[in-house]
Amino acid sequence: MREVQADIVIVGSGAGGGTVAKELAPLCADGVRIVVFEQGPKLKDEELTGREIEMASRLYFDSGGMLTHDRSMTLAWARAYGGSTTVYTGTSMVVPEHVLKKWDVPGLAWDDVRRRSEKALAENNVHLLEDELINENNRLFVAGCRALGYRVQQFPINVKGCHGAGVCNLGCPNGAKQGTNRVQLPLAERQGVQVVTNATVTSVAKRMCTVRVRSRKFGEPSAWEPGEYIVKARIIVVAGNAINSPALLFRSGLGEYLPALGRGITLHPALILAAQHDHPLTNFFGFPKSYYSDQFRDDQRFLLETCMYYPFTTAKNLNGFGEEHEAMMRHLQFQQQILVLALDEPLETNRVEIGHHGEPVVRYRLAHTVLDSLHRAMIEAARIFFAAGASRVHVPAAETFFVKREDQDRLEALVPRANVRPGGISISSAHLMGGCRMGADEKTSVTDAWGQVHGFPWLFIADSSLFPRCSEVNPYVTVMALADRVAERVRERFKELGS
Ligand SMILES: Cc1cc2nc3c(=O)[nH]c(=O)nc-3n(C[C@H](O)[C@H](O)[C@H](O)COP(=O)(O)OP(=O)(O)OC[C@H]3O[C@@H](n4cnc5c(N)ncnc54)[C@H](O)[C@@H]3O)c2cc1C
Incomplete structure (x- = not known):
């Protein structure tokens, strides 16, 4: 040595x-x-x-x-x-x-x-992005929130000379x-x-x-x-x-x-949610994340943010396989996306340990309160998508792959809380x-x-x-x-x- x-x-x-x-x-x-x-x-x-x-x-x-230890x-x-x-x-x-x-x-x-x-x-x-550089994915989120009377704010961001490549x-x-x-x-x-x-x-x-x-x-x-x-x-x-x-x-x-x-x-457990419009959008081009809503921060304990993820990440976050999944992926340009972040409590059971070779092992149990937040967040995000004009929404915990526009008033019935369970939907974290x-x-x-x-x-x-x-x-x-x-x-x- x-x-x-x-x-x-x-x-x-x-x-x-x-x-x-x-x-x-x-x-x-x-x-x-x-x-x-x-x-x-x-x-x-x-x-x-x-x-x-x-x-x-x-x-x-x-x-x-x-993956966390329980792979959820x-x-x-x-x-x-x-x-x-x-x-x-x-x-x-x-x-x-x-x-x-x-x-x-x-x-x-x-x-x-x-x-x-x-x-x-x-x-x-750090500054606010100029209005003319905001893309449609972000504008639709603002429009949806405003139509429903939800608070919506612009993110301060830290770019210098951004070309809008969208691959931050x-x-x-x-x-x-x-x-x-x-x-x-x-x-x-x-x-x-x-x-x-x-x-x-x-x-x-x-x-x-x-x-x-x-x-x-x-x-x-x-x-x-x-x-x-x-x-x-x-x-x-x-x-x-x-x-x-x-x-x-x-x-x-x-x-x-x-x-x-x-x-x-704590991990701010996150979901990526996607909806389809009936026309192509500027979603991949331009800065991807310019707006958020903290409307539900205090009572339901979640935040909503704009986002636009890449093909592999998007595909793995859609719940399901087959024709509908393929239809959603083939029409990526028609997609609007929203990121949900649940605000989790620091439970003593949630901790980092090491494995046999000294590698980190993360034990994290998704608490019922977090699953409740994610459930409410899916429903609220779906409302925002529809208010912004989406024709159908993929709600990961819904009984069907798509919730159609004509069914938007039945969201509560179509998205049972029981379907929001560890391992049943794709949950991730980037805030460790x-x-x-x-x-x-x-x-x-x-x-x-x-x-x-x-x-x-x-x-x-x-x-x-x-x-x-x-x-x-x-x-x-x-x-x-x-x-x-x-x-x-x-x-x-x-x-x-x-x-
Ligand atoms: C995809 C993504 C998007 C995000 N977007 C945002 C955002 O828009 N706004 C925001 O506020 N936050 C965002 N975050 C979170 C933010 O990046 C993190 O909170 C922040 O970087 C954490 O800082 P850190 O110093 O704790 O760790 P990191 O920035 O992750 O740095 C830790 C570094 O330590 C190195 N390291 C670890 N162990 C060792 C070792 N034993 N020897 C040598 N090197 C080691 C790692 O390789 C790593 O490079 C995002 C995170 C991700 C992953």
Whole structure:
């Protein structure tokens, strides 16, 4: 094993890790050696082809289809330079004050999170898309919501020079979407931070971690030769996401000191819903996600967003096979889509563990309240589709593949709650949260309000695993805000440690 000396190691280059790298980068001018390890590749610009299957396998872990232990949900996250910011859509929301109150973390004030979130919004060029660039898929959602008197709001988004290719979740081929791969990491690298790709941190311990570097047939070669390394460092910041960070700490034997490790994950369980119009729409072209509705956030506990997914993802989300499925897929251009996100509670039973080989295992039981939310959401989304003029709607839990326009008044009867059951419909998640919760109590949380792991002054967490409950909005801005806070404390701790 080769041995390398560093001062600060950051595990993961996504929303959390990339932000910490950028914030700590000025230290490099004083000779501080900062290394970011990222297990995924850095694709060359020409390798971002927008082709669904190819990009899914190159950018996503398990091609985006990691299953929960009971196989009732798929979990999507990117394993790449920039982490999931490489594939996120870029909707940029500040966590609401009422959510931070529910989080109830002593020492974590909403004003502080808001201020740091606004810093991230400015860095990432967040703005509202100009009206003339909104496509029909989005306009129809607005029209449907307004016809029914539902609240509908425009998403602030973080693109710069968007060509409307519509393949945000496959890595933007035009470099328009702002993520840590475009903003924070290049800034950090210019100041002297080293980002080592294709490098998996296999364990962490006091003042050191072990790293395995591999080669791949695609992407830029890693800055380090393939092989096994011991890397000495005074501070380690773990930012591998809500699944990998708890798993890494378990693999490192820290589970016995941290009773809350891996516990209380939330996932915003999601459904992709589709309807057919009787004429082609601009749905694949243009920015895919410009509007949302929080009309049902407080009582029914779900959000509705616009979306437009690619052929394979759409096909696997339709419930059923045969002629009707084929008819729906052959008329993709006629499709309108809506994404549903259920706002789930952090149940103690929902947690990350590790398997025999140290790999993450996600135990997540879909609570009845979540299934209730998904049921109501299907019915409300169908109403919006019909109000927008759809001729037929695919409601995954309906008795028939399509609900026809003339049957829209019978939605309640045609979509029985009993059909909404784990394994019966295609549920996924791209918002992974919790597992290393912030808090004051060592029995119920893993870190303090500044991301330092209880009892381990050299170890920090800086990613979505810090969330004590779900964010009730799209989470990346909050991840960046918390990472900015963690970086501030890491800087102070580094000074305390001296040379
Ligand atoms: C398809 C998709 C669309 C999304 N759209 C939006 C959106 O529009 N708006 C929004 O707010 N949020 C969105 N999100 C969610 C958002 O991207 C995440 O919440 C955010 O990126 C999480 O940040 P993170 O730092 O926790 O993890 P990530 O950004 O996922 O980064 C973690 C990185 O750590 C690396 N890593 C893990 N373990 C190790 C290890 N042991 N060694 C080395 N490297 C490791 C991983 O490979 C990964 O690259 C989306 C997510 C997806 C998947």
